[in-house]
Amino acid sequence: MKTWLMPTSRVLGKLSNAILYLAGVGLVAMTVIVAYQVFMRFVINASPSWTEAGSIMIMTWFIFLGAAVGVRENFHMGFDVLLYVLPPGAKPWLRAISDACAFAFGFGMVFYGGELVIRYWSTRIPVLGLPTSFTYFPIVVSGVLICLFSLERILLRAAGEPIDDVAADPTITEA
Numbered sequence: 001m002k003t004w005l006m007p008t009s010r011v012l013g014k015l016s017n018a019i020l021y022l023a024g025v026g027l028v029a030m031t032v033i034v035a036y037q038v039f040m041r042f043v044i045n046a047s048p049s050w051t052e053a054g055s056i057m058i059m060t061w062f063i064f065l066g067a068a069v070g071v072r073e074n075f076h077m078g079f080d081v082l083l084y085v086l087p088p089g090a091k092p093w094l095r096a097i098s099d100a101c102a103f104a105f106g107f108g109m110v111f112y113g114g115e116l117v118i119r120y121w122s123t124r125i126p127v128l129g130l131p132t133s134f135t136y137f138p139i140v141v142s143g144v145l146i147c148l149f150s151l152e153r154i155l156l157r158a159a160g161e162p163i164d165d166v167a168a169d170p171t172i173t174e175a
Contacts (some may be wrong), residue, residue, distance in 0.1 A: 004161055012152050017067050017147065018070045020163055026062035049127045050175045057128070057135060064138035068145035071102050072152070074163075109143025160166040 037051035070076050076098075083091055111135055122130035128134075156163045 009152055009156060012072065012149065015150070016069050020069045022071070023062040023065040026065070030058040030062070033058070036112055047149045053125055053127045057125075059137045060135065064142035065145070068142045068149060070108075071106070071146045072149035074153070076102055090159060095163075096154060099150045099153045099157075103147050103154070106143045106146030106150060109139050110145065111143075113137075113139030113143055 022030065033051050033055045037047060040051075041047035053060070067076075082094055086094070116136040117133040117140060123132040124130065125132055125135070153163055
């Protein structure tokens with residue numbers, strides 16, 4: 001199992017880094033758009049109509065992408081309080097339950113987000129000219145990534161990798 005799992009984990013690590021970089025670019029882009037809107041409104045006195053809808057859509061993307069990376073990096077919600085009270089042998093079980101819950105939540109995001117994408121494909125966001133479904137795409141993409149990253153954590157734990165003690169990347173060994 002480790003023969004294919006560790007290379008896959010390295011690829012997912014690179015994907016996670018690329019997603020995090022993309023989310024950062026989105027944050028900067030949103031900031032620039034909002035600054036542009038403020039300048040145009042208060043200095044030029046002619047606020048463009050697309051800036052609010054565009055910045056909200058970009059914000060939705062980088063928040064959901066960041067949440068997916070948080071699942072891979074183990075920054076999502078979990079049973080942290082119980083980890084301090086229960087014996088050390090319970091830690092992998094609680095982490096596995098937490099990852100299984102994250103997987104189920106991600107699956108729900110894909111399923112119900114997909115319903116929203118399909119339902120609103122025929123309507124348009126007037127100021128952007130895009131289908132309203134573009135607002136819901138981040139839910140589906142993030143759900144797929146959350147499922148992928150939580151499944152990776154579950155499989156690495158089942159393979160005996162010490163991912164519960166390593167903060168970010170399970171393929172990096174400590175010195």
